[in-house]
Each structure stands twice: as C-alpha cells, then as structure tokens.
Amino acid sequence: MEAGPDLHYARTSDGVTIAYQVLGRGPALVWLPSLGNLRAQWRVPVLRAAYEHLARSMTLVLYDGRGMGSSERRIDPNELGIDAHLRDLDAVVTAAGLETTTLLGYYHSAATAIAFAAEHPRQVTRMVLFGGAARLRDAMSPVQTQALLSLVDQDWDLFADTAAHAWLGWAAGESGRLVAEGFRSAAAPSVAKAWFAAGAAIDVTDRLPEVAAPTLVLHRQGERQIPVEVSRRLAEALPHGRLVELAGSSPTLFMANARGDLELVTRFLTGGDVVPPAVPAATPADGVTARELDVLRLLAAGESNAGIARSLGITVHTVERHTANLYRKIGARGRADATAYALRRGIA
Incomplete structure (x- = not known):
C-alpha cells in the first residue's frame, strides 16, 4: 500500500487511458488532479493521512490526468484544454460506476469541476473548490506564480523543488523532497509546459450560472499565490457558493490544520454542514513542551x-x-x- 490502492484504468472517448484508484465506503468523492503523480503522492505522510481520513466517510476516487503519473503519458500536447480534462473525468466517473458524486477541485482542476457540475447537475451533488478560478489565468497571474512557471521551460528540477518549497511551503526535509519528487515525476517537462499554457486559456465563467450543486470555496493562500479576491469572486458567481477563509497562509489543504480542514470538507460533502475550523492551539495538552x-x-x-x-x-x-x-x-x-x-x- 506504499503507493496506495491498486490502479484501475478507464478509457476516454478519445482513446486515452486514465489511471485511477478507489478506496473507502459511503457517498462518492472524486478528488480531481492538478499537476501530480498519485503513486508519489501516497508516499507523503500528510497526503496519505488525508486520503485515508476522507475514505473513512466516503468512497474516495483519485486519478492522474492525461499525460500525468500512471495515466497514458504519450498524448497530443494540443489536447490539454478543458474538453480533454472533462473527458478524463467523465471516463473515471463512468468506469467507477458513480451515479452521483461530490467533487474536490484543487487548483488547476477547479475549472474542470465547475464545467462538469454545470453539464451534469443531477450527478454532482456538492463541490469543494480550493486554489482555482473559473478563468484560470486569474489564479495564475500573481508575480510569484509567473516566476515559478517561467522555470518549467528553463530548469524542470528547479521548478519541482521551488514549487514544493517556496510556493507551497513544504519544509525542507523528507516530506518536502517527496512532494518535489511528485511534481518532478508527474509529467515530461514538455507536457507540463503545454499543460500550463493550455490552462492559462481555460475560462468556464459562462458555466457558473448553470452550477446547481452547493459549493464550498476555500481560501488559504497569501497574496503572492492567489489573492482572496479571486476566491471571493468565484464564490459570489456560483448560484449556491460560499466562501470560507481558512486561517494562515499555507497555500495547501490538509497540512497547516489537517484535522480542521478534513472535518470541514467531510462535514460539508456528506451533510452540507459548514463549520469553519477553529485555529489550533499553539501547544497541545498532555504536558508537551x-x-x-x-x-x-x-x-x-x-x-x-x-x-x-x-x-x-x-x-x-x-x-x-x-x-x-x-x-x-x-x-x-x-x-x-x-x-x-x-x-x-x-x-x-
């Protein structure tokens, strides 16, 4: 189980093989991918703990997008826009036999979740969106993000290390190394470059009014990553959107306040409750120094x-x-x- 549950494979309508995993029991949750590699992500203790926690209450479905991780790597780099991402998601949902599902859209995949929910209003019951935008260039425009993306074509190894440590805030050490390795092994540099370029052109703003699913928009980024105004505009444009600003500025979920983030997401997706997490105490009980x-x-x-x-x-x-x-x-x-x-x- 070091790399997670066994891989299954789905076939998209345009013939691309997508690797996915299923674990847990209960209502379905599909965690849409951003740049990453599932097998590598399972080796990061914080991510592994998040997957296992969510799977206690839900049937969690994870997958690698086309060109990424264990999915088909030889792809047309011109086929990385929103339509391609929707084909990937549709193939996984169909192969997993999900009549209804909730969605977790994370960074790049937030737009895909929005478009899929708009197209399948009876199938998607709730959504959580983190770190993205309907128009992806809004989430990619801050100066630090642009500086990071400039490294994709210049030095792939440096990009992976910088994305893990300087942008996402993972500390130096084993976990930070594993997160960087997840980025490094996610895709060929040429595919990643095309993936980011295609992402900058994705805009599903016109689909927002069609989203019937109650949607929780979470924000925990500093101004250097994604300003809160981007998340606020997204929540306001969704018919049933709600913004929750999480304490801190670490631009990731399930790390700075793992317990609070997981409880918030689980309660919303399984019952619709929104209880913002309390800020964890500086020290625990039990006499720990x-x-x-x-x-x-x-x-x-x-x-x-x-x-x-x-x-x-x-x-x-x-x-x-x-x-x-x-x-x-x-x-x-x-x-x-x-x-x-x-x-x-x-x-x-």
Whole structure:
C-alpha cells in the first residue's frame, strides 16, 4: 500500500487511458488532479493521512490526468484544454460506476469541476473548490506564480523543488523532497509546459450560472499565490457558493490544520454542514513542551530523526530524547501513533 490502492484504468472517448484508484465506503468523492503523480503522492505522510481520513466517510476516487503519473503519458500536447480534462473525468466517473458524486477541485482542476457540475447537475451533488478560478489565468497571474512557471521551460528540477518549497511551503526535509519528487515525476517537462499554457486559456465563467450543486470555496493562500479576491469572486458567481477563509497562509489543504480542514470538507460533502475550523492551539495538552511540539510536527510530516535534527539545529541524540519523552506523554507506541495524535489535535 506504499503507493496506495491498486490502479484501475478507464478509457476516454478519445482513446486515452486514465489511471485511477478507489478506496473507502459511503457517498462518492472524486478528488480531481492538478499537476501530480498519485503513486508519489501516497508516499507523503500528510497526503496519505488525508486520503485515508476522507475514505473513512466516503468512497474516495483519485486519478492522474492525461499525460500525468500512471495515466497514458504519450498524448497530443494540443489536447490539454478543458474538453480533454472533462473527458478524463467523465471516463473515471463512468468506469467507477458513480451515479452521483461530490467533487474536490484543487487548483488547476477547479475549472474542470465547475464545467462538469454545470453539464451534469443531477450527478454532482456538492463541490469543494480550493486554489482555482473559473478563468484560470486569474489564479495564475500573481508575480510569484509567473516566476515559478517561467522555470518549467528553463530548469524542470528547479521548478519541482521551488514549487514544493517556496510556493507551497513544504519544509525542507523528507516530506518536502517527496512532494518535489511528485511534481518532478508527474509529467515530461514538455507536457507540463503545454499543460500550463493550455490552462492559462481555460475560462468556464459562462458555466457558473448553470452550477446547481452547493459549493464550498476555500481560501488559504497569501497574496503572492492567489489573492482572496479571486476566491471571493468565484464564490459570489456560483448560484449556491460560499466562501470560507481558512486561517494562515499555507497555500495547501490538509497540512497547516489537517484535522480542521478534513472535518470541514467531510462535514460539508456528506451533510452540507459548514463549520469553519477553529485555529489550533499553539501547544497541545498532555504536558508537551514547545520543543517536543516542534519535533512532533516534523515527525508527523515524515521526517527522519536525522532530518529533524538538521531542521532544528540539534543532535540526533537530542531528537531521540525528545521523541521518547513525547511518546511517553501522549501514549504513543511509535511514529504512526504520534502522527495520528498530531492529526487529531490539528498539529500536523
């Protein structure tokens, strides 16, 4: 299970093979892909925990878009617009046998979720959108984003590292390395370049009035990534849209406040409730010290003892001492228990 559940394959109407995974039980949720590689993403502890949490309440469907990850890599780079993304999603929904579904549109795929919901009003029951826009160039226009995208053609490895660390805010260390590897292995640089270029031309603004599904628009980005006005305009343009601004500026879900984000998304998608997450306390109970909390955050992010030592500027022996004290205080038998504790407390 290191790379997640077994892969299944769907065939699009234009003959492209799409890899997808299914896990969990309950109402369906399709998490639409942005630039990424499912098998690599499963190796990132925070993402793996998010997938497994969502699958406790829902049937979670994940897939790699055309040209990405385990899906067909040899594709026509001119076929990466909205119609192609809709064919990918339709193929997965059909192959998975989903009569109704909720959607999670993440960054680039938010526009695809909007268009699909507009075309299938009886099939899509609710949506959560994060980090995107109906007109994708609105989400891609900030100066920092444009600087990042300029690296795609210049230095693919540098783009992957910069996207993971400087743009998305993953700390240096094992988890950050794995996220960067997810970007690096997602697609050939030429496909990624064409994918971003096609994305800048995607505009589904005219489809917004046709979306019948209640939609939760979440925002947690700094001005350098996506200004809140972009998310606010999107929520206001949707007939049943609602904006929730999440605390902090880390431009990703399920990392800065994993427990709060997961509970918010799960409650909305399964029952329509919108309860904005509380800001997690600076320290947990159980007598955990500030330094032990630093160790716990890095441990839950998948860092090795050596990586924690480097990040905190302490010795490996000191990390081992803090870890032993931490395990005793929170009743953890090992890293898995400590990570689960961190997620429950909104620390990870």
